Structure formats: structure tokens, C-alpha cells
Amino acid sequence: MNRRKRLGVVAATALALTVTAPAAGAHAGHRPGADPARASLPAGDGWASDGTGTTGGSAAAASRVFTVTTWEEFRAALAVAGTEPRIVKVVGTLNATAAGCAAFEAPGYDFARYLADYDPAVWGYENEVSGPQEDLRAASATAQGLAVKVKVPPNTTITGVGRHAGITGGSLQVQGVDNVIVRDLTLESPLDCFPQWDPTDGATGAWNSEYDSLVVYGSTHVWIDHNTFTDGAHPDSSLPSYYGEVYQQHDGELDVVRGADLVTASWNVFTDHDKTLMIGNSDSAGATDRGRLRVTLHHNLFEGVVERAPRVRFGQVDAYNNHFVVRDGPYVYSLGIGQESQLFAEKNAFTLAAGVPAGKILKKWKDAPVTVAGNYVNGAPVDLLAVHNEQYPAEALRADAGWTPVLRTRVDHPRAVPALVDHHAGAGRLR
Secondary structure, rough: OOOOOOOOOOOOOOOOOOOOOOOOOOOOOOOOOHHHHHHOOOOOOOOHOOOOOOOOOOOOHHHHHEEEEEEEHHHHHOOOOOOEEEEEEEEEEOOOOOOOHEEEEOOOOHHHHHHHHOOOHOOOOOOOOHHHHHHHHHHHHHHHHHHHEEEEEOOEEEEEEEEEEEEEOEEEEEEEEEEEEOOOOOOEEEOOEEEEEEOOOOOOOOOEOOOEEEEEEEEEEEEOOOOOOOOOOOOOHHHHHEEEEEEEOOOOOOEEOOEEEEEEEEEEEEEOOOEEEOOOOOOOOOOHHHOOOEEEEOOOOEEEOOOOEEEEOOEEEEOOOOOEEOOOOOOOOEEEEEEOEEEEEEOOOEEOOOOOHHHHOOOOOOOEEEEEEOOEEOOOEOOOOHHHHHHHHHHOOOOOOOOOOOOOOOOOOOHHHHHHHHOOOOOOOOO
């Protein structure tokens, strides 16, 4: 399926304003004629509606509504002091790495020298890399991190304006705050300029990268809606290989980690990515994650993603009415069952390419129960647990996640999900 390209350059402005959008239809958080930047998550719409609910910056005073057209203006708008509600409206595409990778290089860093110093034929596979070039690579990576990461304050709404709003190369950090909304943006995955070679990662080593498009870290009441997450101009297929391994410059598209809780992700598109969406990033993080990481995923499109859609640890995750499109090419799994996870996957639609067995949809990482009900594969009902256990008996999974979701505003028949989600999910489709 062809996705619309959303690129644009708009002259800079620092105006605070309110935009009135056309009627927005029947999707969550819309009222005909209302400004979508003023929307709150509707009551009962997933885990983020629990308790106090999620209002973001919907009640922002006019003086705390910012329209931005550059990455620098965006960072400045988020840095304005105070925790009172704020709205940041993004016009056009903000480029966090417009100056290129060379702008972050520490003096003396030489990638050709790095490759020569840590070639497995010279360094081997027994020890992690160290020495001058690794130190300079780390310093360069630190400089990039400072430039591309931006912290999102509490009580904030970040939303796109028009059909071509987005961020490329930036990493939104929703860390240690409450009440955040991110809507209507095309988020092109950050390209790590300085991946680290780890010869001890697996049998033949691996290149490891940083920077997710959006990280929810230790935060609560977060609504992520109608965004498009993509690798854009730099898909994994375009990346070179060194030492016989892909020079991986992407991390995840969305991570919910380290005690984050009460998150709803709805009507988003996740496309053409490897390790896409992780809920819980460590088996050893039970002290912060146990009893938290409660996430709802509904009416999202996962198209051409290799794995982690999502991978779950600890959390009670409700995944319903999502459309998973598995094309020809690399594919590992969609739903990952991890440490103490309690995934409830209901009435999703899976469109699998010929030759992809339905048993691969589920992946067992650790022994944990899972509930699957009413899911369709290529237009027909399939018991995902039964086919997984039949096709992969050495990785058999247990039934019954032990809970039943109640925070739902609409549940569609899985046969209707592909057309509904494919036509309405993603950035630029609120209006």
C-alpha cells in the first residue's frame, strides 16, 4: 500500500494562535468544528483514560499555545518554564539533523580508523571494544543525543497542523511526567550517526544504535494518536554492512518503559521498521515495571514491520482492532510474550503474505499466559494460540492472561478492521 509522503518546509514564525479545523468525523477525541489541538482523550478510551484521564494541554491559555516551523523553535516551546497546560503546533517537517552527521563528530573521530581498529580479524569476538576511536565514537554519539533528544513537559499536547506535519531525526522523550498527548505527526525514525560495534552480541557481533522516535519513560496518562512512524528515506534495506553485519542505525519507533503506565496508542501507523514497539525493556526491571506498563493499542496499522508489534514484559496490554500486514521479506513475529506479560489480543486482523505461517504471529520469549480471541487471518477466524502451539510445540504458550479489558469505546468486527484502519489511521487524517 502506498503511504502518502508528508514533507514540507515552511518559513519560521513564533506566533501563538488557535486554529479551527474542519469537521473531524467520528474518531476519538473529535468534535465537529473544534480545534483538534484542544482535544482530550475520551472517557473509557483505553488505559490512558483511567483515573484522572488524559487532557494534555487542551486547557492551555493563549499565551501557552506555540506554533513552530523549525526544530529549534520546537525545543524552545517545550523549554518554556512552568507546568501549566501548553499546546505546541507543528507546521511542516522539523529536521533535527539538518546539519548532517559531521556536525556531531568529535575531533579526531575517523570511521575508517574505527573499522580498522575493531575488525574482528584484529580485535576478535571475546571482548567489547575499547580504545581511542571507541571513546571518540561515544563522544560523537553524546553530541548527537543532545541535539536530537527533547524532553516533553507535563500537561502538554504536541500536534501537527495540516497534512504534512512531522519530525525527522528527532527523539521525543516523555520522561517522568503526567498527562501528555502526541497527535497527527509523521515521525521519521532518527538515524544514529554513530552505532557501536559489539563483538560479543551474538555469535558474530552486532551494530547497536540509539534513539527511538518516541519514548514513554516512567510517565503516566499518555495518549499517542493518529501518528505515522516510519523509517522514511532510510529503510533498513538502504543501510550498508560492515564485518558481515548490517550497520544498524535505527532503534525502535515507540518504547513504553521503566515504570510507564496508563498509555493509549490509537489510530497510528507503524511501517517499514525492524524492532518496532517495546513495552518493558528488561526482564530484571520488575521493581519498577510490575503492576505498571498498562497499555492499550487499538486501531493501529502495523505494515511491513519485522518484530515487536509489540513485545511485552510485565504489563497488562490490551491489543484489539489492529491491522497487521506482513509482506514478503524479513518477518520474525508480531506479538511477543515476555517476562510476566499479560497480553489480551482480541479482534485483530492479520494479512499475511503467502508462505508466512499463522503460528509465527505469536512469539514466546518467556513463559507467561496470553489471551487471544476473535482474531482473523487473511479474512478468516484463526485461534492464534492453537496454531502457534501446533506449529511450534517446543515454544508452547499458556492461555488466559488473567484479566479482561473494560476501557474500550468501540470494538469493530475484525473483518471490517483492514478497510477501517487502512483508510483512517496515521498522520494527516484527523480532518
